Amino acid sequence: MSDGSRRCLVVDDDPAIRDILVTNLEAEGMDVRTADNGDDAVRVARELASTLDLIVLDVMMPGRDGYAVLGELKADAATCEIPIVLLTAKAGEDDVWEGWKSGADYYITKPFSIEELMYFIDMAFGSTVA
Amino acid sequence: MATVRTKVLSIIVLQLGLSAAIGWLVRQAGAPIGAPVAVLAFVAAFAVVASFSVRLEFRSQQVTFTLAEAVFAVALFVVGPMGAAIAGGVGEALVWARHRVRPLKIGFNVTNQLCAMVVGGTVFWLFQPGSPEHVGGWLAALAATLCYSLFNLAGLAGVLSATEGRRFPTIFLQFALTGSAVALTSGPLGLIGLTLFRHDPFAPLLLAPLCVAVAFNNRHATAQRDEHLRFERLYGAGFRTARLVSFDDAVTAIATEAQTLLTGSGAICISESATGGWIAVQVDASGPRPAEPSLVRGLLAIAYGRDCTELAVDALPPELRVQLAGAATITLASSSDGSPAPVVLGVLRTPVSGDDTPESRIQTLSAFMTHATMAVGNARLLGEVEEALRQQVDLNRQKGDFVAAVSHELRTPLTAMLGSVGTMMRLEERLDGEGRHKMLVMAKDQGMRLKRLIEELLTVAAAEHTGMDVRHELVDIRRLLVDVRTNLQSTTAARVVVESDAVEAVVSDRLKLQQILLNLVENAGKYAPDGPIEVTVTESGGRATFAVRDHGPGIPLADRGRVFERFVQLDQSSTRRNGGTGLGLYLCRQLAEALGGRLDLGDAEGSGCVFTVTLPTGDVTAARAAAALRRAAPGRVVKESIAMSRPLEGARG
Numbered sequence: 132m133s134d135g136s137r138r139c140l141v142v143d144d145d146p147a148i149r150d151i152l153v154t155n156l157e158a159e160g161m162d163v164r165t166a167d168n169g170d171d172a173v174r175v176a177r178e179l180a181s182t183l184d185l186i187v188l189d190v191m192m193p194g195r196d197g198y199a200v201l202g203e204l205k206a207d208a209a210t211c212e213i214p215i216v217l218l219t220a221k222a223g224e225d226d227v228w229e230g231w232k233s234g235a236d237y238y239i240t241k242p243f244s245i246e247e248l249m250y251f252i253d254m255a256f257g258s259t260v261a
Numbered sequence: 262m263a264t265v266r267t268k269v270l271s272i273i274v275l276q277l278g279l280s281a282a283i284g285w286l287v288r289q290a291g292a293p294i295g296a297p298v299a300v301l302a303f304v305a306a307f308a309v310v311a312s313f314s315v316r317l318e319f320r321s322q323q324v325t326f327t328l329a330e331a332v333f334a335v336a337l338f339v340v341g342p343m344g345a346a347i348a349g350g351v352g353e354a355l356v357w358a359r360h361r362v363r364p365l366k367i368g369f370n371v372t373n374q375l376c377a378m379v380v381g382g383t384v385f386w387l388f389q390p391g392s393p394e395h396v397g398g399w400l401a402a403l404a405a406t407l408c409y410s411l412f413n414l415a416g417l418a419g420v421l422s423a424t425e426g427r428r429f430p431t432i433f434l435q436f437a438l439t440g441s442a443v444a445l446t447s448g449p450l451g452l453i454g455l456t457l458f459r460h461d462p463f464a465p466l467l468l469a470p471l472c473v474a475v476a477f478n479n480r481h482a483t484a485q486r487d488e489h490l491r492f493e494r495l496y497g498a499g500f501r502t503a504r505l506v507s508f509d510d511a512v513t514a515i516a517t518e519a520q521t522l523l524t525g526s527g528a529i530c531i532s533e534s535a536t537g538g539w540i541a542v543q544v545d546a547s548g549p550r551p552a553e554p555s556l557v558r559g560l561l562a563i564a565y566g567r568d569c570t571e572l573a574v575d576a577l578p579p580e581l582r583v584q585l586a587g588a589a590t591i592t593l594a595s596s597s598d599g600s601p602a603p604v605v606l607g608v609l610r611t612p613v614s615g616d617d618t619p620e621s622r623i624q625t626l627s628a629f630m631t632h633a634t635m636a637v638g639n640a641r642l643l644g645e646v647e648e649a650l651r652q653q654v655d656l657n658r659q660k661g662d663f664v665a666a667v668s669h670e671l672r673t674p675l676t677a678m679l680g681s682v683g684t685m686m687r688l689e690e691r692l693d694g695e696g697r698h699k700m701l702v703m704a705k706d707q708g709m710r711l712k713r714l715i716e717e718l719l720t721v722a723a724a725e726h727t728g729m730d731v732r733h734e735l736v737d738i739r740r741l742l743v744d745v746r747t748n749l750q751s752t753t754a755a756r757v758v759v760e761s762d763a764v765e766a767v768v769s770d771r772l773k774l775q776q777i778l779l780n781l782v783e784n785a786g787k788y789a790p791d792g793p794i795e796v797t798v799t800e801s802g803g804r805a806t807f808a809v810r811d812h813g814p815g816i817p818l819a820d821r822g823r824v825f826e827r828f829v830q831l832d833q834s835s836t837r838r839n840g841g842t843g844l845g846l847y848l849c850r851q852l853a854e855a856l857g858g859r860l861d862l863g864d865a866e867g868s869g870c871v872f873t874v875t876l877p878t879g880d881v882t883a884a885r886a887a888a889a890l891r892r893a894a895p896g897r898v899v900k901e902s903i904a905m906s907r908p909l910e911g912a913r914g
Contacts, residue, residue: 147677147703151684154696158688191669220672242676245683 137256138162138182142172142200143189143218152187155245156252169195173203180209185255187248190219190230198233205234214255218243265526265587265611268423269365273372276416280346280376283383288343292386295340300348303336307352328472330444331451333381333409334402338393338455342382342405350375363589373416381409393455406448407441414440424526424611427546491625498522499632503639508534509542511640515606515633516544522629523592523622525608530633531557532604535641545609556584564605566598569627571619574609585609592619594626602638606630670714678707717844721851729855732770735884738798741771745778745796753786753794761798767805768879769856774807777849777860781809781872784845789813789869805878808863810871821862825850849874 139161141152149165156163164179166172169192176183186204190197197217204210217235219226230238237251294300310328329349336345353374357367388401414436422429450468457464498518506514516530527545529552534540539561541552559581563572571592574585585591588609596604608626681700685692692700723729738761746754767774778796785794792812799806816824825846846860853860858876 145673145677147707148673148680150699150703151677151680154692154700155684155687158691220669220676241672242679245680245687249687 136162137184138164138179139185139187140164140166140172140175140179140183141187142166142169142192142197143187144168144192145189148189148218151245152248155249156187159249168192169197169200172200176204176210176213177207181212183210183213185252186213186215187252188215188217188235190217198229201233201235216248216251216255265424266365269369269420272416272420272423273368276372276376280350280372280379283379284343284346287379287383287386290386292343292382293341294347295344299340300344303332303340303345303348304351304355306332306336307349308355311352311356328447328450330406330410330447331454333378334406334448334451335455337382337385337402337405338398342386343379345385346375346378346382349378369416369420373413373420377409377413377416380412381405384408393452394459399449399452402452403445403448406444410440410444411437487621491621494522495625495628495632498629502632502636505643506640508532508637508640508644509540511636512540513542513544513549515604515636516542516549519606519608519626519629519633520544522625523608523610525592526588526611527609529556529560529607529609530604531561531606532602532637535644553584555580559584560593560607561605564593564595564607565603566595567593569594569623569630571623587611590619592622592626594623594630596630596634600634602634602641604630604633604637606633667718671711674707674710674714678704678711681707714844717848721844721848729773729852731773731855733768733879733884734771735766735881735888736769736771736774737766738764741775741778742796742798744775745782748775748779749782750786753783756786756792756794757782757796758793759796761796764798764800764805764878766881766885767876768881768884769876773852773856774874774876777852777874778807778809780845780849781874784872785809785811785813792869800878803878804858805876807874807876808871809873810869812869815868815870816862824862825860846872 137160139156141149141156141163142165143149143152144167146167149167153163153165164175166175172186172188173195176186188197188200197219201215201217204213204215214236216237216239217230217233218239218241219230220241227238227240236255239248239251288294307329310332329352333345333349336348340348350371354367354371357370382405385401385405388397388404390398390401392398393402415433418429418433418436421427421432450472454465454468457467498521502511502514502518504514512530512532515532516528519525519530520528527543529541529543531539531541531552539557541554541557542549543552543556544550559578563577563581564570569592571590573590574582574588577585577591588611590610592608592610594606596602606626606629608622681703685697685700688696742759742761746757746759749757782794782796789811790813795808795810797808797810799808850860853874853876856876858874860872860874863871863873
């Protein structure tokens with residue numbers, strides 16, 4: 132990563148996936164915050180707003196799901212500029228289309244490789260790091 | 262009853278008034294009556310002629326024709342228009358007195374005949390005809406005959422329209438064409454006879470062979486035609502009821518066809534649906550409607566499983582009489598007792614419906630019963646096929662959902678497993694010792710989670726698709742609970758409080774029962790982090806109840822119905838932390854049902870929740886004896902134990 136001061140929010144209800152994402156992003160020198168449900172995700176995103184550089188968001192969560200969070204953040208002027216990478220275990224054709232349609236900047240289906248995820252995250256930052 | 266009687270009575274009164282008024286006016290104007298002896302002779306002639314009646318049928322409407330027109334044409338010249346009218350009316354009365362029919366029907370026919378003859382006579386008199394030898398006389402007689410015939414038919418059509426609710430013009434037009442044709446052939450026959458008589462009194466005898474031949478031929482033709490029409494109508498009714506329709510539609514169609522077939526004023530079809538309830542449809546002029554339950558019960562009691570019969574409504578029990586008000590008779594038929602698709606059919610007739618005999622109606626309805634039974638059977642079959650198809654479609658959809666859910670559930674641990682390994686490979690030295698250890702533990706945990714998920718999926722699949730083999734063996738409750746406890750994590754096991762003294766043993770499948778209890782206690786341990794987990798076993802009425810109760814947060818009322826569904830995890834994050842799969846309770850319920858019991862979520866007083874497994878205790882004494890026998894002679898019991906374990910149907914519940 133070219134910029135170590137970047138701040139990132141990871142939203143996933145599965146603690147294992149959250150840990151993996153945090154480990155990888157922190158290894159890149161990022162400041163990583165987490166949330167395990169949709170409500171917390173929206174709250175943290177609003178708090179951090181302009182200081183947030185990226186959100187990695189899971190779709191299937193109890194309560195408010197990833198699509199709902201995405202819609203809310205994209206509708207809010209304070210948060211609509213933050214790039215969002217959507218993660219989902221739904222891999223049906225309709226689901227993939229739904230993901231792209233939803234307004235996410237990037238869309239990755241589970242299971243994904245860490246390299247694939249990091250590549251998309253770098254794309255979201257607008258710079259490529261080997 | 263009252264309405265039909267009132268309608269017919271008003272028609273009779275109207276006709277009597279009309280004929281009296283016309284007769285009086287025409288008599289005042291000087292119309293002759295003729296010598297009393299001659300009038301009496303014509304009365305006798307009318308009575309005789311009416312006995313050689315010919316029944317014709319035109320588009321399912323039956324009309325009786327006689328040589329009355331011939332006698333009428335002659336009488337017009339011999340006893341004058343008024344004499345002819347009186348002779349016709351009285352002659353008709355004599356004929357009807359012979360028939361054993363209802364007074365109302367006789368009254369109508371006699372006044373109708375009298376009024377028609379008065380009208381015909383008046384028409385004849387208005388022409389002021391000369392002798393029968395002249396064209397003017399013939400024309401006047403023919404016009405009078407035609408008017409008589411048409412007026413007669415109009416009266417008949419009027420009463421049918423009033424009592425059966427059919428359209429008057431339709432019935433009248435159906436009658437009129439045949440009626441006119443008969444009047445214009447029968448009338449001239451009389452005139453020819455009269456002309457011959459004028460030349461020589463014995464000359465009309467020349468016509469006798471012709472009349473006899475025609476009469477015989479007509480009788481024969483009528484009989485054949487009746488039979489032919491009956492077949493044609495039966496075939497039509499059978500064809501129209503043979504279409505594949507829903508059960509209710511089939512019952513309605515049968516009632517409608519039966520009514521038409523017997524020219525009744527209404528009909529009722531009662532049949533037993535595949536679900537066991539009696540469906541009854543009553544049709545009449547106002548269309549089909551569900552029949553009253555009391556009527557259905559009454560008719561079933563009278564007719565079900567009995568031979569076809571015709572009963573006077575007056576002879577029925579009072580409560581049925583009220584329901585069938587307006588009808589004079591009911592023709593009843595039933596499918597044979599024990600038929601797979603029972604049908605009871607009743608056709609109602611008003612006092613003036615048609616002229617065919619009860620015997621012919623009974624025959625026709627009996628024959629139609631075969632069609633009706635078949636149609637109902639087919640409709641039931643169609644319903645069953647549609648239901649089976651619907652279930653298949655439903656099952657298919659469920660399977661699709663299941664596959665989608667499985668795919669989702671498998672992807673999550675797989676992602677975590679690949680992710681932790683991928684992280685280690687990607688970061689290599691950048692990951693410190695602790696971080697690497699964390700990733701390794703995660704990979705192993707997620708691998709275990711995947712393994713457990715796959716195992717549970719395989720068990721569910723086996724339960725759903727191949728059925729489960731269930732053993733019936735003696736299960737010692739105390740030992741079972743000890744086994745459950747040893748399989749638990751030590752922290753959970755320490756919290757389990759058991760109370761099982763009320764029941765010593767049950768006959769069931771030990772491993773399945775253990776699997777259920779283990780799952781329930783593990784669940785309690787997961788969702789209720791503190792407090793005791795109480796396991797109690799009680800027995801009542803041949804059923805043993807295992808209750809597992811915790812003192813955790815409990816399950817919200819809204820979610821209670823969903824806990825037994827596949828992949829439903831009410832609190833996903835905590836479930837995942839504990840490695841749950843969302844299949845546990847679903848599987849437990851499948852197992853409980855396979856054991857002939859059930860698994861329910863009970864009402865826990867205060868906090869927490871209680872799951873109860875209810876199972877039949879089975880014949881513990883016999884099982885103990887079998888176990889003792891097994892110990893005594895191990896070789897023999899192998900067969901017995903196979904016989905006792907049977908593949909369970911309906912494992913899907």
